[in-house]
Amino acid sequence: MNVYFISGLGADKRVFSQLRIDSRFTVHHIEWISPERNETLSQYAHRLAAQVDTTQPFQLVGLSFGGVMASELADIIHPDQIIIISSTPVGIPVSAFYRGLLHFLLLSPFSAPILKSSNRMTYKYFGANTPELKALLKTILHDTDSHFLKWALKRMSSWERRQKVPGVFHIHGTSDRLIAPRLVQPDVWIEDGGHLMIYDEAAEISGILNRQLSTRLH
Template sequence: MNLYFISGLGADKRIFSKLKLDKNIKVIHVDWIEPNKNEPLAHYAKRLSQIINLSERFCVIGISFGGMIAVEIAKIYQPHVTIVISSPVESKYLPKMYRLAGRLKLINLVPAWILKASNKISQNYFFGVKSVEEKKLLSQIVADTDPKFLKWAIGSILSWKNNIRPKNLYHIHGTNDKILYSKKAKPNFLIKNGTHFMVYQNASEISGLINDLIIKS
């Protein structure tokens, strides 16, 4: 079974490094491509999905911003299983503040470079990182993120429109996610005290869920 991993906003495969998956699962990490100017999220997801081998059975996992991409891919190609982690499945479950910012197009007023200049203390708080190892990884991810891509991605999150829940999709979220959690969303699986960084922090529990959903389905 081919399993395509789509990372969070600006992140890369390091965020998945602690997952331990069944030997029958072949993991393929999807690298970001450069977005076109004013490109809608759905159009970008379709271009990104060109890496997928459609002649073989496959699954898709997306975390955070990558979860929204996974939803858009699932709407087109109907993977065997789609798993969305730390991300809304429908746009109505984005925090109200985000949706308002999207309608007002506030992201257009913010220079790209300033999006990376946030205080490390606030970054650590919102992502829920605590250990020295976690803080170092988050800091590296933020430092390695292209500011122009970051601005486009944030704008895409704020303006995302989707009211479709694709078939064979499972939603995993943490109860202590301070970035993209809505109590109205009703995920299939709730990770108690899970943060926006839980795919790294709670890797053992999430690995078990992924293995069960993919191998046993």
Template sequence: MPKIPVYFVPGLAASTRIFEYIQLPESLFNVHYIDWILPEPDDTIASYAERMCAPIPKNVEVVLVGVSFGGIMVQEMASFVKIKKIIIISSVKSNQELPAAMHFAKATHFYKLLPTSWLGKINYLARYAKGKSIIAKQIKLYNKYLYMKHTQYLDWSIKNIIHWNRTVADSRVIHIHGDSDMVFPIKHIKNCITIHGGTHIMIITKFKWFNEHLPQLILE
């Protein structure tokens, strides 16, 4: 039996290192990771998704797994490759599941005022955030997993999350969501596998659950 190719896409600006604790049986799966790329000035979310599919062979069914914005992206990528399964984690299936704050940001264009350039200064901040404080731990975590710091990417990504035009969920999507997710609160999410105590970064903090259940979710 041929191994099933599984492609993982991380969250907004994140490195594929967020999947470092995820282990699928090597006898069953070929695991691949797709890094973020810089958007072109005229990229739509669809054209960007098509370019993200460049490493994926077009003649074989694949599993796409995306976290947060990566979850939105794999749903868009599904239009350009043969799909066996689409699995999203800590994400949304349509713009109907976005929180009220994001709808407000869309209506007011407030997102354009966000100082995304601060993410590029994480290394600088890390020098001064010492010790065991919560802030120091958070900055250390962001610094470890941050990959794409370009303002061009961040501005484009935030705009395309807020303006995502999918109104009806793709019935093929398997949605895994934490009941303590503060980015995409569970009260807006429908038809998902709920992880008790799962936060927006549960791909890291609840990796044991994913290692136990992902294989079966893919195979069934």
């Protein structure tokens, strides 16, 4: 079965590099495309859907903002299952850090070069607490398109979905600082998992993913 992975805010498949997915699944990575002016999440999802082969059974795995997009895609292409990680199945109040970052990004003409630098605050909120995670986050921030990031932050902060898509399976960390644990009710908690637990807790998450993906094998 095909499984399509969708990364977080402008990140790429590097964030999934530590996962070990069962060979029964063919892994694909959906690539972010540049958003059009004033494009909604639904409109963007319609364009992103072109990367998915809907003639074969498939599942979606979305990380952070990728989880939001997975829910939007599900309205269009109807996967067998959605698994979201460090994300939310419905619109929720965002953290103070997220609100501050969004305000800065939308108002400051100097935001792009500052955004592409990592610092103690971004390390803290993303849960980058090891040299390897800090290096990964620094590279991701550097490579992220600032236009896409501004658009995605604005859309995620105003996401109005009230009912979660049927068949969503949610994995979340108890120490996530970007999407506070008190705001979500996941199916599985990862003890002490931060927002980047997909990387540093990859062994545990791989086991959960393989078991859950297997529930939809035909």
